[in-house]
Amino acid sequence: MQTTSDDVTEYVTVLIGGQLFGLPISRVQDVFMPDRLTRVPLSHPDIAGVLNLRGRIVTAIDMRIRLGIAREKDAKPAMAVGIESRGESYGLLIDSVGEVLKLSPDSREQNPINLDSRWARVSAGVHRLEGQLMVILDVDSVLAMGGEQLAA
């Protein structure tokens, strides 16, 4: 994937429901505070709504719902990661953004086979970090999921 000369991939790490996820930095356009989210009636439940980000209309996807993580009572999505896909802008609503990690493929492993299928579909593997695991978010799968579920 997005590798530098030393075969190292840079990931933007985010927290969703206490779990650390990493998004390849090349796919992340920006990180922003979602403001004035307009809900879209009749849309899929994991579509949190649409919002205006500097004149662009961004479709916000609630990652907690997508991953089947219960929403904490008062927790409002604090941050969003901006992503472009096929000319459209998306915002993945997450709990918080962490640091950028440079990781070499050595620490990367396949998804454990017993991983929740909902997670397995959007995960491109797991990195063993010190003290915790980081799930690699496959951005395209995240965006494709809505379509699958709709079709079903």
Add this chain to the structure above:
Amino acid sequence: MDDLLREFLTETNESLDVVDVELVRFEQDPNNAAILGNIFRLVHTIKGTCGFLGLPRLEALAHAAETLMGKYRDGSPVTGQGVTMILFTIDRLKEILGDLEGAGAEPEGDDGDLISQLEAMSIAADAAPAAAPVAEKAPAPAPTAAPEQALERALRPGEVSLDELERAFRETEAEVAVAPLPEVAAPPVAPEAAKVEAKKPAARPAKAASAGGDDEIEGVKGQQTLRVNVDTLEQLMTMVSELVLTRNQLLEIVRRHEDSEFKVPLQRLSNVTAELQDGVMKTRMQPIGNAWQKLPRIVRDLGNELGKQIDLEMHGAETELDRQVLDLIKDPLTHMVRNSADHGLEATEQRRLAGKPEKGTIKLSAYHEGGHIVIAISDDGRGLNTDRIKKKILEQNLATEAELEKMTEAQIHKYIFAPGFSTAAAVTSVSGRGVGMDVVRTNIDQIGGTIDLKSVPGEGTTVTIKIPLTLAIVSALIVESAGDRFAVPQLSVIELVRAQQNSEHRIERIKDTPVLRLRNKLLPLVHLRQLLGIAGGETLDETAGFIVVTQVGSQTFGIVVDQVFHTEEIVVKPMSSKLRHITMFSGTTILGDGSVIMIIDPNGIASAIGTDVSTEVNETEADSRRGNERQLISMLVFRAGSREQKAVPLSLVTRLEEVAVDKIEQAHGRHLVQYRGALMPLVSVSGYMELKSEGSQPLLVFSDSGRSMGLVVDEIVDIVEDALNIEVSADVPGLLGSAVIKGQATEILDIGHYLPLAFEDWFKRKEMRIEALTRKLLFVDDSPFFRNMLTPVLKAAGYDVVTAAAGSEALDILKGGDKFDVVVSDIEMPEMNGFEFAEAMRADKRFATTPVIALSSLTNPAAIERARVAGFHDYVAKFDRQGLIAALKETSNEIAQAA
């Protein structure tokens, strides 16, 4: 691919499109030297450029085609076969160009087949007796050009017209010189794409054709145009959209701050933005003719394939619309023209038997109407076969027999837009594959357009498409429902009604269906919050709210919302692909305050409400059109001047108003009131104006063609629906007679008497009245006002009246088998005027003898003579009511005597 080649491709493709069209024209008009000259020149240019660029295959083909055309230009008779051959060649050229575009090099291949045939034809053309050379027009060729030397000359094309080749070189040179320029000139407005070039006459066939052969010079002095990459324009459009948004945001901010010093400069910015928006929109505008360009060729080929003679007429090709819209309607248009040619028009033999001209006509027309463009495709073919459609509907279980029984023909015809519906008995290569009109409708729906269909058996079918001029920026009404705001495109909004408990506009329920009584019609309602599932826990307030009366095609319905704000020019942004499945929305937009809202798609709502609505509304419409007197008539009962109850048909009343007495003014001895920005005269029933001394004065407002009159009344009693049976007709002016309404004798007012009191010339355009036995009378007038007024008037005179809103509708009624004793027709009507209507009637044996009386405000001798020629028995001035009664009487007597 280098710039030179790319430029060559664009230009050659354009030229070939022109050649396509021109060839078809030429085939029909083989003696038109100007057309041939133009074609010849275009092909020659292509050949010359190909030679220059080293494209041997293209050059050889163009050369062979040119040779044959050279023969035609020298006077050899033109054969259909030859033209077909040249068209084939053009197709092959296009094919090669396509490959060239993809691969950057001429594909391998052999064109010997075409070339040898073309050559054979050239030789044959030589052998054929040369007709008188049409040479006068052609650009005087090189001196060596003489018929006998044709063969040799063809081999050395440079000789044919040296100036042509020179021009080809000149142009090529110009481009070589210009090509590197864009890089240098990149910073200004249009980056890489701009290439200045004098617009070649090649791109303007009409002009070139009319100017004949001497347009070489024109190439230089033609209009200056700039070729700009479409992407650049799109980008520009996006930027302008952003600018509009920012402008809206600024306006919003300034609105909150009184006396802001930004106000003036912002106003200026706002104006400039609007102009810029206009300007950029204009660059996106293209004549609709671009979408029609391929049609002549298609129709010609179809004609040959189907063995039909087809004439394609095109009107309004210069009508402009947004290229985005243009792209979307190209295919539906082509499809419909194919449909007309294949199903619509009969085979030559059938046409002859039906007494029609052998050559069928397909007519395309386009014009602007409001913010819309209207495109009509009509043919003079056999019309839709209602029985076959019915059969198909039943086969496909789209409706039951009982339902079909109740439908009007027009409703049945609409089923051809149902998915998978194709009535063609035989599947031809042209159409009838079951993917047809439904695809057309889907495409049109997508761009917020409507499609309508009118078919007369034996006379043809007309499909009318109404589409918005542009999709990028639209005017929208901002509404709120359950705390969320939504935009409703203004184009589909007819009016806004405020519903309140106890007001005349009250939301009522039939079982669970909310409806609103609106001017004597039931309007189906839908609560937006329910439809969108955003009702939340709160209970619906059933009785209050704003109703956005919306029209989609022939469906009218009301959308109930909580609040209505302002209208705003919104920039339509496409919805994310994740949301596109929601049919209720057509897009998203950013409001002035920066928030994103969804744009409601009226089409989606209409289909969500279901087909029930459309049937319901259509029936009401159909009923009111027929104006059958047996139907119940709603009467407005009131008191004025005296104790007796008085009544007028409710449909005549535009509005019930109450005005404050002190607002009533006097001028020239008349009472006037300021009403909707104009002075409205007041008239009293008795002739003596008795106004209330204080408080407010109830008025009945009557309007027609922008004029309003207020009838002063004491009290409005009731609205009663009853069969109107005028039992005693009166001789008192202003009274039609008396009728029993709700068990009480009631005077029925003749509004026709009062209108001229308000405006003396009211009837200069419209009016009438009659007297007879119980005879059946068909009255044709395009104004609903006069139609409605006439029904009771004629009823009072003893006629059994059926009304029609248009000549075509009247003909349908006549053909429906009803016998009429007399027909009264207005003259000034849109589409089919009274003269045409009378002629059409005379042309049909069944009603050739039915007397027709013309009613018109045109009373000059020429018009009367015209009416006599058209077959009218009598001609009555519209304001001459006595004359009309006399005329009707006379006609009745004649018939009685004849019987």
